[in-house]
Amino acid sequence: MAYNHLSFPKDSFFLVTGGAGFIGSNLCEAILRMGYRVRCLDNLSTGKQKNVDIFIDHPNYEFIKGDIKDLDTCMKACEGVDYVLNQAAWGSVPRSIEMPLFYCANNIQGTLNMLEAARQNGVKKFVYASSSSVYGDEPNLPKREGVEGNLLSPYAVSKRCDEEWAKQYTMHYGLDTYGLRYFNVFGRRQDPDGAYAAVIPKFIKLLLNGKQCHINGDGRQSRDFTYIENVIEANLKACLASHEAAGEAYNIAYGGREYLIDIYHTLCKALGTDLEPEFGPDRPGDIKHSNADISKARKLLGYDPEYNFERGLNEAIEWYKNNV
Numbered sequence: 454m455a456y457n458h459l460s461f462p463k464d465s466f467f468l469v470t471g472g473a474g475f476i477g478s479n480l481c482e483a484i485l486r487m488g489y490r491v492r493c494l495d496n497l498s499t500g501k502q503k504n505v506d507i508f509i510d511h512p513n514y515e516f517i518k519g520d521i522k523d524l525d526t527c528m529k530a531c532e533g534v535d536y537v538l539n540q541a542a543w544g545s546v547p548r549s550i551e552m553p554l555f556y557c558a559n560n561i562q563g564t565l566n567m568l569e570a571a572r573q574n575g576v577k578k579f580v581y582a583s584s585s586s587v588y589g590d591e592p593n594l595p596k597r598e599g600v601e602g603n604l605l606s607p608y609a610v611s612k613r614c615d616e617e618w619a620k621q622y623t624m625h626y627g628l629d630t631y632g633l634r635y636f637n638v639f640g641r642r643q644d645p646d647g648a649y650a651a652v653i654p655k656f657i658k659l660l661l662n663g664k665q666c667h668i669n670g671d672g673r674q675s676r677d678f679t680y681i682e683n684v685i686e687a688n689l690k691a692c693l694a695s696h697e698a699a700g701e702a703y704n705i706a707y708g709g710r711e712y713l714i715d716i717y718h719t720l721c722k723a724l725g726t727d728l729e730p731e732f733g734p735d736r737p738g739d740i741k742h743s744n745a746d747i748s749k750a751r752k753l754l755g756y757d758p759e760y761n762f763e764r765g766l767n768e769a770i771e772w773y774k775n776n777v
Contacts (some may be wrong), residue, residue, distance in 0.1 A: 454483075454682060454685075454686070454759075456483065456487075456685060456686045456689045456690065457487070459487070459689050459690065459693060461487075461489060461535075461536075461692070461693070462535075464490070465489045465490065465535050465536065466489070466490045466491075466492070466533055466534050466535050466536075467480075467484050467489060467490065467491045467492070467534070467535070467536045467537075467538060467692075468491075468492045468494060468530055468531060468534040468536070468537045468538065468576075469481050469484070469491060469492070469493050469494070469538045469540060470494045470495070470521055470530070470537070470538070470539045470540055470541035470567060471494075471495055471499075471500060471539075471540035471541030471542065471582075472491075472492075472493030472494060472495050472500070472505060472516075472540070473493060473495035473497055473500030473501055473502060473504050473505045473516075474495065474499060474500040474501075474504070474540060474541075475504075475638075475640075475642050475643040475644065475681075476540050476582070476635075476638060476681065476684060477493070477495065477500065477504075477538075477540040477541075478500070478504035478505055478642055479640070479641070479642060479681050479684075479685055480538055480540065480685060480688055481493055481505060481508060481514070482507075482508070483685045483689070484689075485508060485511055485513055485514060488513075489513065490513045490514075491508075491513060491514055491515075492514075492515045492516075492517065492530060492534065493505055493508075493514070493515070493516045493517070494517045494519055494521070494526070494527075494530040494541065495516075495517075495518065495519075495541070496518060496519060496520040496521075497518065498520075498543075499543060499544075501644070504642050517529070517530055520563075521539075521541045521559070521563035521564070521566055521567055522558055522559060522562060522563050522566065523566070524566045524569065524570065527566045527567050527569070527570035528570045528573065528574070530570065531567075531570040531571050531573075531574040531576060532574055533574075534571075534574060534576055535576065535577045535578075536576065536577060536578045536579075536580070536692045537567065537571050537576050537578070537579045537580065537581075538580050538581075538688050538692075539564060539567050539579065539580065539581035539582065540581075540582045541563060541564075541567075542559065542560045542563070542564070542582060542611075542612075543555070543556060543559050543560060543608075544608070545608065546586060546605070546606040546608050546609070546736070546737075546738040546739060547606075547736050547737060547738060548608075549606050549607040549608035549609075549611070549738075550606055550607060550737060550738055552607075553607040556607045556608060556610075556611050557607070557611065559611075560608070560611035560612065560614075560615065561611050561614045561615065561618075564581060564615045564618065564619075565618050567579075567581075568618060568619060568622045568628065568630070571622075571628060572622060572626045572628045576628065577629065577692075578629050578630075578631065578691065578692045578694075579619070579622070579628055579629065579630045579631070580630075580631045580633065580688050580691040580692060581615060581619060581630065581631070581632055581633070582612075582633055582635060583612045583615060583616055583632040583633055583634045583635070583702050584608070584609065584612040584634055584635055585634050585635065585636040585637070585677070585704070585706070585740075585743050585745065586604075586605070586606065586608055586609035586612060586740065587601055587604065587609055587612050587613045587616065587634060587702075588600075588601050588602060588740065588743070589601060589602035589603045589604045589605050589609060589740070590602040590603045590605060590740075594710075594742060594744045595708070595744045595745055595746040596704060596743065596744065596745050596746060597704075597746045597749075598634070598701070598702055598703065598704060598746075598749050601613075605738045605739075605740065606738035608738075609738075612634075615632070616632045616702045619632055619700070620700045620701075623699045623700030624700060628699075629694075629696055629699035629700075630699055630700060631691040631694060631698065631699060631701065631702075631703065631754070632701065632702030632703065633684070633687050633688065633691065633702075633703055633705045634702055634703060634704050634705060634745075635679065635684060635705050635706075636676070636677040636678070636679050636704065636705065636706035636743060636745050637651075637676040637677060637678045637679055637706075637743065638679050638680075638681060638684050639651060639653040639654070639678055639679070639680060639681065639765065639766075639769055640680050640681030640682070640765060640768070640769050640772070641681065641768070641769065641772040641776075643681075643769075645657065645658035645773070645777060646658070652713065652716075653678070653716065653720075653766070653769065654769075654773065656716070656717060656720050657720060657724070657769070657770060657773045657777070658773065658777050660720055660721060660724045660726050660728065661724060661773065661774065661777060663726070663728070664728075665728055665729070665730065665731055666717060666728070666730045666731070667730070667731045667732075667733055668713060668714070668717065668730045668731070668732050668733070669733055669734065669735055669736045669739070670713075670732070670733075670734070670735040670736075670739075671714075671732060672712065672713045672714030672717065672730070672732065673712055673713070673714060674712070674713050674739070674740075674741050674742065675710045675711060675712045675713070675741075675742045675743065675744065676710070676711060676713070676743050677706040677707065677708065677709055677710060677711075677743050677744045677745045678707070678709070678711050678716075678762050678765070678766075679705065679706045679707050679758075679765075680707070680758075680760040680762070680764070680765025680766075680768070680769070681765075682759070682760045682765070683705065683706075683707060683758035683759070683760050683765075684705060686756065686757075686758065686759075687703070687705040687750065687754065687756050687758075690754045690755050690756055691703075691754055693755075694753065694754050694755075695753075697753075698753040698754060701749075701753070703747075703749055703750040703753070703754060703756070704745040704746060704747050704749065704750055705745075705747070705750060705756070706744075706745035706747055706758075707745075707747075707758050707760065707761055707762060708744070708745055708746070708747045708758075709744070709761065709762050710742075710743075710744040711762055714730075716766075717730055719766065720766075720770070723766075723767075723770050724770070
């Protein structure tokens with residue numbers, strides 16, 4: 454893995470918020486494998502206990518069931534911590550349109566609570582999940598940091614606000630913050646169920662069970678799908694980044710572009726089925742095309758993703774075959 458050679462001080466202590474979620478649990482696992490201590494904070498509203506049960510007896514692991522909307526909980530979680538990997542958030546563009554107040558409280562106030570708790574506890578680095586949704590209706594590809602359009606959903610607003618608050622904490626309080634604009638992350642432990650499930654795990658599970666898949670729109674929308682291993686690398690390298698690179702947001706992707714309908718046919722072929730999909734209307738707030746310029750992250754974070762889409766998809770398919 455691109456991060457196995459990374460070295461932190463021997464007694465380094467990481468806090469992963471949203472640590473029972475898809476990305477968070479993979480971060481916890483990677484940190485434990487590297488030999489460092491990790492504290493997981495999650496209220497289990499979208500994260501799953503089964504994602505972290507595998508660490509429960511590990512001597513370097515501890516779990517706090519708590520909510521980032523509560524400042525006291527955030528303060529307790531940050532005690533003694535060197536690095537915060539703030540993944541706790543509610544995702545999904547369409548769900549945010551239905552629940553704007555909740556997204557403000559959870560994704561904005563919750564992140565602000567974590568920033569303040571990190572500052573007061575003398576945390577060295579604060580790395581947080583942003584999103585490619587902050588590019589909104591900016592039409593040009595590839596997406597470049599500093600060229601954003603009109604935001605298209607409360608979710609996108611919440612992530613943009615997180616970036617601005619983080620910048621303030623670097624500017625005024627000396628907390629090194631690094632925003633990671635994730636582009637369509639996929640991989641092991643991503644939830645295939647529910648109305649707001651991500652498309653790749655959802656398709657894989659349906660096809661494994663011989664059920665028809667529903668595609669929003671015509672399937673010609675494109676995404677820069679990013680395998681989970683690349684995201685782990687980005688988080689850990691951000692923890693080692695310079696102070697000069699702090700207060701910024703970075704595209705975290707592979708830099709590719711895949712069309713939804715092509716992915717569907719690739720999955721059908723891999724899983725030995727020829728089921729035809731059902732097409733429906735576009736989802737409100739969705740971005741039609743997404744593709745990232747990752748040169749800024751390469752230069753300032755040393756980010757060098759080694760998993761292209763095909764390699765990541767093959768690993769994901771194998772995982773779901775054995776775990777769904």
